[in-house]
Amino acid sequence: MSVRRLSPDQPASFTFRPDVLETAHWWCAKYPTERKQSAIIPLLWLVQKQEGWVSEPAIRALADMLEMPVIRVLEVATFYTMFHLAPVGKHHFQLCGTTPCVLRGADDLKKVCRKRIGEKFAVTADGLFSWEEVECLGACVNAPVVAIDDLYHEDLSPDDLEKVIDALARGEAITPGSARGRQTSAPDGGARTLTDPTLYDGSLATPLTLPNLPETAP
Amino acid sequence: MTKILIDDVEIDVPPDYSLLQACEAAGAEIPRFCYHERLSVAGNCRMCLVEVKGAPKPVASCAQQVKDQRPGPNGEPPVVLTKSALVKKAREGVMEFLLINHPLDCPICDQGGECDLQDQSVAYGRPGARFDENKRAVEEKQMGPLVKTVMTRCIQCTRCVRFVTEVAGVPEIGATGRGEDMEITTYLEKSLTSELSANVIDLCPVGALTSKPYAFNARPWELTKTESVDVMDGLGSAIRIDARGDEVLRVLPRVNEEINEEWISDKTRFAVDGLKRQRLDRPYVRRDGKLTAVSWDEALIATAQTLRAGPDRIGAMAGDLACVESMKATLDLMGALGVKNLDGRPTGAKLGGGPRQSWLFNSTLMGVEEADVLLLIGVNPRTEAAVFNARIRKMWLQGALRIGVIGPRADLRYPYEYLGAGPQSIAALSGDFLDALKAAKRPMIVLGEGALARADGAAVLRAAGRLAASVGIVKEGWNGWNVLHGAAARVGALDLGFVPGDGGLDAAGMVAAADDGKLDTLFLLGVDDAPLPGKGRTTVVYIGSHGDAGAHRADIILPGAAYAEKNATWVNTEGRVQHGRRAAYPKGDAREDWSILRALSAVAGKTLPYDSLPALRAKLIADHPTFGHMDYAPGAADSAGFDPATLGAEGSLGAEPFASAVAAFHLTNPIARASLTMAECARAAASTAHIAAE
Numbered sequence: 001m002s003v004r005r006l007s008p009d010q011p012a013s014f015t016f017r018p019d020v021l022e023t024a025h026w027w028c029a030k031y032p033t034e035r036k037q038s039a040i041i042p043l044l045w046l047v048q049k050q051e052g053w054v055s056e057p058a059i060r061a062l063a064d065m066l067e068m069p070v071i072r073v074l075e076v077a078t079f080y081t082m083f084h085l086a087p088v089g090k091h092h093f094q095l096c097g098t099t100p101c102v103l104r105g106a107d108d109l110k111k112v113c114r115k116r117i118g119e120k121f122a123v124t125a126d127g128l129f130s131w132e133e134v135e136c137l138g139a140c141v142n143a144p145v146v147a148i149d150d151l152y153h154e155d156l157s158p159d160d161l162e163k164v165i166d167a168l169a170r171g172e173a174i175t176p177g178s179a180r181g182r183q184t185s186a187p188d189g190g191a192r193t194l195t196d197p198t199l200y201d202g203s204l205a206t207p208l209t210l211p212n213l214p215e216t217a218p
Numbered sequence: 219m220t221k222i223l224i225d226d227v228e229i230d231v232p233p234d235y236s237l238l239q240a241c242e243a244a245g246a247e248i249p250r251f252c253y254h255e256r257l258s259v260a261g262n263c264r265m266c267l268v269e270v271k272g273a274p275k276p277v278a279s280c281a282q283q284v285k286d287q288r289p290g291p292n293g294e295p296p297v298v299l300t301k302s303a304l305v306k307k308a309r310e311g312v313m314e315f316l317l318i319n320h321p322l323d324c325p326i327c328d329q330g331g332e333c334d335l336q337d338q339s340v341a342y343g344r345p346g347a348r349f350d351e352n353k354r355a356v357e358e359k360q361m362g363p364l365v366k367t368v369m370t371r372c373i374q375c376t377r378c379v380r381f382v383t384e385v386a387g388v389p390e391i392g393a394t395g396r397g398e399d400m401e402i403t404t405y406l407e408k409s410l411t412s413e414l415s416a417n418v419i420d421l422c423p424v425g426a427l428t429s430k431p432y433a434f435n436a437r438p439w440e441l442t443k444t445e446s447v448d449v450m451d452g453l454g455s456a457i458r459i460d461a462r463g464d465e466v467l468r469v470l471p472r473v474n475e476e477i478n479e480e481w482i483s484d485k486t487r488f489a490v491d492g493l494k495r496q497r498l499d500r501p502y503v504r505r506d507g508k509l510t511a512v513s514w515d516e517a518l519i520a521t522a523q524t525l526r527a528g529p530d531r532i533g534a535m536a537g538d539l540a541c542v543e544s545m546k547a548t549l550d551l552m553g554a555l556g557v558k559n560l561d562g563r564p565t566g567a568k569l570g571g572g573p574r575q576s577w578l579f580n581s582t583l584m585g586v587e588e589a590d591v592l593l594l595i596g597v598n599p600r601t602e603a604a605v606f607n608a609r610i611r612k613m614w615l616q617g618a619l620r621i622g623v624i625g626p627r628a629d630l631r632y633p634y635e636y637l638g639a640g641p642q643s644i645a646a647l648s649g650d651f652l653d654a655l656k657a658a659k660r661p662m663i664v665l666g667e668g669a670l671a672r673a674d675g676a677a678v679l680r681a682a683g684r685l686a687a688s689v690g691i692v693k694e695g696w697n698g699w700n701v702l703h704g705a706a707a708r709v710g711a712l713d714l715g716f717v718p719g720d721g722g723l724d725a726a727g728m729v730a731a732a733d734d735g736k737l738d739t740l741f742l743l744g745v746d747d748a749p750l751p752g753k754g755r756t757t758v759v760y761i762g763s764h765g766d767a768g769a770h771r772a773d774i775i776l777p778g779a780a781y782a783e784k785n786a787t788w789v790n791t792e793g794r795v796q797h798g799r800r801a802a803y804p805k806g807d808a809r810e811d812w813s814i815l816r817a818l819s820a821v822a823g824k825t826l827p828y829d830s831l832p833a834l835r836a837k838l839i840a841d842h843p844t845f846g847h848m849d850y851a852p853g854a855a856d857s858a859g860f861d862p863a864t865l866g867a868e869g870s871l872g873a874e875p876f877a878s879a880v881a882a883f884h885l886t887n888p889i890a891r892a893s894l895t896m897a898e899c900a901r902a903a904a905s906t907a908h909i910a911a912e
Contacts (some may be wrong), residue, residue, distance in 0.1 A: 079396045183535055
């Protein structure tokens with residue numbers, strides 16, 4: 001992690017789109033009026049969803065909306081690294097760089113990102129891609145993992161990642177989940193233990209007699 | 219009360235005491251950085267770790283309460299150890315972590331010599347460093363003209379964040395980022411806007427926030443420290459004046475729970491560089507329209523000649539910073555001459571005469587902590603008494619105070635009920651708020667000079683007094699009738715009876731008479747912030763320290779001492795008599811004011827009956843016994859027969875809204891106007907106000 005600063009290039013103003021504003025009010029309504037600043041994190045998310053990043057005018061707008069000091073909004077926005085303080089690409093890659101993913105080849109994925117996208121947080125010329133390295137995404141069983149936009153792409157080899165980038169560049173939809181077709185985090189290539197079908201058909205069960213049962217009626 | 223065993227000392231403390239407070243009560247010293255008595259508990263520095271028997275690890279004593287500690291198996295009191303090996307190890311560990319990222323720049327740090335981190339690392343740290351990596355560096359932050367920042371030194375105690383949020387009421391400082399990258403900053407590095415902002419300098423336990431005007435000026439051990447009182451407003455805050463040689467370098471607050479707790483306003487702290495500029499350091503006499511430097515003998519002879527005019531043609535006024543001694547000497551001299559044109563209220567507040575309670579802050583400043591309803595009339599406590607405003611805010615934060623305002627609609631740093639703009643609203647006050655005032659156990663009404671220093675001031679006083687009487691402002695052990703004076707000299711002047719004698723002219727009358735040529739001599743005892751007569755036949759004698767409006771108009775200037783340069787008495791708005799002490803000597807040929815008047819009296823043949831300050835004070839106390847009670851605010855003591863409804867005079871109330879007596883907080887007196895720091899602050903404040911207005 002490094003020092004997080006607001007981007008030097010800021011838009012002149014920020015306004016919620018009407019539909020997003022409605023969602024924002026929905027979030028605000030979850031909290032008592034005198035504690036409305038509790039809605040700051042959902043609202044920052046909404047800002048980021050709408051704009052792709054959190055701009056300085058947006059921070060001021062949220063402070064006004066939630067009647068809280070603007071420095072408090074800045075504190076929250078700079079505390080959480082998932083809020084982007086500078087523009088990112090249309091597709092933002094969060095590449096897990098923690099030990100299990102590195103052991104499973106995250107460094108090779110990083111090379112792909114460097115080659116295809118550029119340095120961390122740099123946005124490609126077409127505005128489509130940017131990437132960053134993040135701490136553990138909590139999907140170590142499926143390492144290496146890259147979160148693209150909101151969804152996890154797992155078990156990625158460098159080629160898989162290139163293919164994903166190619167698909168996104170063509171504007172195609174991509175499928176999240178394991179690149180090798182694993183079912184969630186089940187073992188690679190199917191189950192390797194408890195594979196005996198008799199385990200499941202009841203044939204291994206021995207008839208059981210409980211002691212002291214009342215005699216059954218004839 | 220709860221029993222607790224601290225280092226084998228059993229003590230009985232209130233159950234809501236924190237362990238830290240209990241340890242202090244038991245005489246154990248607990249090091250701390252983030253904990254501060256007057257701020258909320260943060261518990262983030264971990265320096266106050268102690269060992270609690272039964273707890274799995276050391277606990278932060280500032281954030282644990284005595285009542286939450288587990289008793290022993292047979293109900294024995296909880297056991298706390300502050301000197302055990304575990305505690306020593308924990309403190310050394312915390313200190314080592316703090317020092318990992320703290321630069322070793324003590325030799326160039328202004329906090330050096332008065333630094334908590336320095337002191338505590340000597341006392342509780344381990345010798346030597348084991349950290350071989352690079353230290354963290356943090357970019358500098360702007361915080362305005364008063365607070366210098368070296369943020370690399372910051373240890374993230376967040377005292378400054380809590381102070382501006384809780385006490386000052388302007389949540390402008392925050393901690394951005396997290397972990398190692400946490401930084402203390404204002405939003406986009408804007409300047410702090412609080413009148414109390416510089417208190418963060420005292421609060422900062424390290425050298426991250428230091429005084430910008432005092433930067434690289436001196437080391438604390440070079441300074442002569444003089445305990446004195448402040449004269450920048452009517453509160454008389456307790457201050458310590460630090461001087462080196464003859465130069466006053468800085469002012470720091472002292473603790474006085476009854477007045478300023480431990481805060482002072484930025485003006486109190488930083489106006490002292492005005493003591494070096496614009497000074498009157500030798501006597502002047504106007505010859506052929508030009509002020510010419512002369513000797514004291516010439517000046518005194520020239521002044522004595524002007525006193526030969528008949529008593530009706532002489533007047534004297536006392537300004538905002540005049541000390542009691544100088545006013546007493548002036549009064550005695552004028553009394554000997556039979557002069558009745560006297561006024562110690564140059565701005566024309568319609569107070570004086572009558573019971574002393576009528577011009578005092580009878581609830582006492584601390585009394586606001588008992589009050590339940592507060593009505594502010596024609597006063598903006600934020601600019602007129604910034605430190606007191608913090609106390610009002612404190613009570614508002616505790617939810618214990620309902621606040622109403624009649625007068626200027628200013629941002630007071632707390633919300634209030636707005637009840638009207640002008641005098642009419644006093645008489646017309648009705649409804650919920652009036653009911654609350656009537657039902658209150660401890661109602662308070664505070665009048666400012668903005669309500670009284672106007673043409674209908676006497677009528678306003680009567681209307682407010684009538685309102686006060688109708689809500690029963692005087693109760694058993696309580697007098698809620700308060701006047702908040704903006705000037706340090708005012709209560710002293712009123713206590714001395716520095717008001718027009720029978721048939722004498724008041725301040726406005728004297729100025730008018732001078733303009734009409736009916737006054738030959740006008741004495742100005744440091745009068746700068748009031749209407750002055752135009753150039754004419756009247757000889758204006760100015761006794762004061764700074765070349766400001768009064769000296770500009772003067773025909774004879776007798777240079778006096780500023781507040782830091784004399785042993786003198788001031789009476790604060792509560793009627794508390796306090797002694798200021800000399801921290802430096804008057805500049806050049808300037809003399810202490812009372813001695814100028816004593817010398818003048820001898821030249822004029824009306825020698826005053828005292829040759830020394832003690833003799834003057836003895837006479838003062840003999841003539842006015844109230845000056846014998848030092849550091850004592852009478853409060854409700856003598857309020858039994860006091861009826862506010864009889865104050866002032868009948869008259870019609872004007873429609874003009876009240877204005878605060880202080881237009882620009884940083885520029886209220888000659889010393890502040892001479893100060894470069896205050897000028898810069900005033901510019902900054904004006905520009906923020908300008909932005910806010912847009």
